[in-house]
Amino acid sequence: MNIRNKERTGNLISIQDSLVKVRFKDDVIMGETAEISVEGKLLQGEVLQISPDFKNPGCGIAEMQVFEDLTGARIGDSVEFKGTPLSVLVGPGLLTSIWDGLQNPLYKLSEQDPYLRPGMHAPALDETKLWDFTPAVSVGDVLKGGDTIGSVPEGHFEHKILVPFGIKKCTVNEIIGQKSVNITEVVAIVTDENNQKQELKLAFRHPVKQPIPFKERSIPRKTISTGVRVIDLLAPVSYGGTVGNPGPFGAGKTVMQHTLCKYAIADVIIMAACGERAGEAVEVFKDFAELEDPSTGESLMNRMCIFGNTSSMPVAAREASVFIALTVGEYYRYQGYNVILLADSTSRWAQALRERSGRQGDIPGPEAFPMDIPDQIKGMYQRAGADSGSGGSLTFIGTVSPAGGNFQEPVTQATMDATGGFWGLSQDRADAKKYPAIDPLAYTTSVYDSFIPWKDREQILSTLHEANGIDQTISTIGLKKVPIEKYILFQKGQTIDFCVLQQNAFHDLDACTRPERLNVINEAVQKLINSEIAIPDPNMDDDELKEVIRAKFDELRQWWRDWNMSAETEEQIAALPSHIDQFVFEGEPVL
Amino acid sequence: MIKKEINRISEVGKALISVEGNPGVALNHVVELLDTDTNQSLSFAKAINISENSTRFQVFNGTGGLSTKTKLRMHEVPLTAGFSYNMLGRTFDGIGQVADNGPEVIFEKQLETSLDTLNPTVRLVPKQPLWTGIPMIDVFNTLVKSQKIPIFASPTEPYNRLLSQIAMGAQADVIIFAGIGLKFDEYHYFKDQLSQSGNIDKTIMFVHLAGESQIKGLTLPDVALSVAREFADQGKDALVLLTDMTNWSNILRNVANYQDMIPSLQGYPGSLYSELARRYEVAADIEGAGSITIIGATTLESLEDPVPDNTGYITEGQFFLENGKLKLARSLSRLKQQVNGNTRSDHRPIMTAMASLLADAEKAYEAAEVGAANDAFSQKLLAYRSDFIANMEEPFGDPLELDAALDRCWEILKRHFEPTETGLSKKLIEEYWDNQN
Known part of the structure; x- marks a missing residue:
């Protein structure tokens, strides 16, 4: 996708909940983001569909979902297309961060207002913090996207500074020496494959729906110690594996997630609180900060970052939050770290897709979910995996909240099909307060090796x-x-x-x-x-x-x-x- | 400033109207409907769907009797709710208008009703128990300040009595009563209870009676919760009673149906979960301010119905009322772990032990129905089960302090079991088994 210099704009012609239609004159790119100007606020959205405008020759209609509440929007409000798809900022400072579903840092936003108002934004990563940069390349070196140009220490991690993955081949023209820099400063200048000069900084943006590649993808083999006996004995998961964790409400999904946060052995834990209770995410970042990381003894928060798109936040941003979290996970895997991504809950993500497709008037599939929901779920879990090239891994553990506790529903079924492990929580066990309520005899499977002989x-x-x-x-x-x-x-x-x-x-x-x-x-x-x-x-x-x-x-x-x-x-x-x-x-x- | 007006309605349906073209109304902004001849105000309406060709509104007072000649006056603001301390002791409708034949209330300020999300970083982790005197709640599912929790019950259960009992004893500065689709006698019951318990002067009632305009029922929780939030922002502990959210969800379903939305389960819109969550998530303990606790009622035929099912995933547990008893098996307070670890040392273990035994007892009870509970231990379990139902699951008995309720737990266990049969640790048995009177 090209980044264009020319400003491309349009105007609203229809507004319904989070879905708008925009008339445009020039051209529009499928999937690109745009900013809608509503009562002086700039609201973010993304293009879902493009269709012809029969009444106005020379124009087209772009259908968009908007990630923020549209109250106050009017017909004719202007829209500016940004030319880039939804992307996430990756670089030092990701760890310990707490964002909303669009990577706005929540603590920074709270300095403006205790409530999240539409149009409120803040830089995703701290722009003033200084990092000790050590270069690893010299002028004239030929590099490609993903290659390391240097590193900074981030806590006890060595955070490698990478050439953005969008650059295919480049030559280093300039590189700074050992120096303290913030993420807005240029650390290197390279000439890319199109002979364009590009400025490289400590952080860069990566499109969330384009997976960050593996160096060398491998089969997940090494079992994770989660600390939970029924898992580690009977339904284990390996670094780079995938697990679906369905359960009716009250069966203990939340406690399970919190337990994994506290005790699973990993370098990085990313929590995507997707459409769930805000209080649960708050407990993690307020109370867990006082707990110790079982591997390092430091504060548990030092290995974590949290995306909190909780249940009362705009639905359209739910889908984004899971993909943003996945991309950050891939980024740390590429750096060689073992990452566990806890997504709670993938059902809310699927419901967001359902709400959207309903509004778009799509012909619904089973239980009104989009017809292709199984493929979308598989595609999402496929982004997890082990990387023997980098030595890192991304483990994806997704909770599923089946309607009526019925595991036959589409999202649970598709998840079962998509994951290597499955931890089915049982209502009967939960009723009897037999926790964790993972039922080892029904809906619990794993293809991974346990700590005990087969x-x-x-x-x-x-x-x-x-x-x-x-x-x-x-x-x-x-x-x-x-x-x-x-x-x-x-x-x-x-x-x-x-x-x-x-x-x-x-x-x-x-x-x-x-x-x-x-x-x-x-x-x-x-x-x-x-x-x-x-x-x-x-x-x-x-x-x-x-x-x-x-x-x-x-x-x-x-x-x-x-x-x-x-x-x-x-x-x-x-x-x-x-x-x-x-x-x-x-x-x-x-x- | 002269407000812009629109002179003709092109489409009138159930609860909805449309006008042709684009009069410049903004999404969610309010218009006032006026009789063209007399200029008398008929109702307010909210813009929900806007395009170049037409604009659709939800009409707060319903559409019966509306003429296509009705005039629309644009107010250029979303729905707001009036706020004043003078509202205490009074009753209002679903858009915050006086509904008790009393004098008009002069509002100090107008509140937005959009229920914007509280920044999670401003939330405190809730740690203060709310004691109710009901053993099934205090011992097994302790209620915590700022919790959001509904009572699940079939429509014939005394859920309003339970709701009222919990509320009357609650330690709150302000009680906000939000009744949607209430029968008149239910409204009257609450009003009586609030008066008798001396709580009426710290209560504001928002009431929507069954049969009244649906849209006013739909907006009621937003108005009530906005008022509750304002009290909390001013440092008060507010308790909101929401009854009954199934009525509210059914209105949501009706209106979605009038709007031709594609239904997901049982006719409810796909947004049911998000819509319920937006209301319940208002519950919070706010750093540097007060708190909002929400206790709701959700009536149901089956736990698998979309409304209780979605609610269960949103709220921090539920109290399950069946045959007049608060049932242990399906009741849950998700926040109890925050407060029951520093009460008495036997609190958590005895809770688990009794629950586990009760689950075994339920199995024995089922076996007994086919004559298969013929061994001695099954008989013990059956006797324990009856005892438990009578003495622990009864919500309407005399209030018990936590210590007394825990002592009662030991008494029940001792009546039926040997120490090792309870699964309790040796240490606890030594500490409590023989040391009770």
């Missing part, structure tokens, strides 16, 4: 499956008719669920389980599954025996939960497998 994972899953089957049987025919050995299996399943899968996200020790501890737990679980259970007196009748077995397991569960909440030293941790040994060998075997 066969152990299968073993746990099949035990849970069988125990669940027995549970169903007990509910339908009663406990009396269930054989003892089946009852023991049921109790084993209950124990794994209660002591391992369930986890208290609000308890300092229990909230996060790292791989070493997880392996000890797995050792205990495998022992429990594979051992016959001894009971004190095999001469009791079946009913009494079941009571004794239940009591014995109740005790084990209480012991194990206490262990979850208290075992910290190596010795205390090692007590778990030996406690299981003791547990299974007390007295004579049942059968």
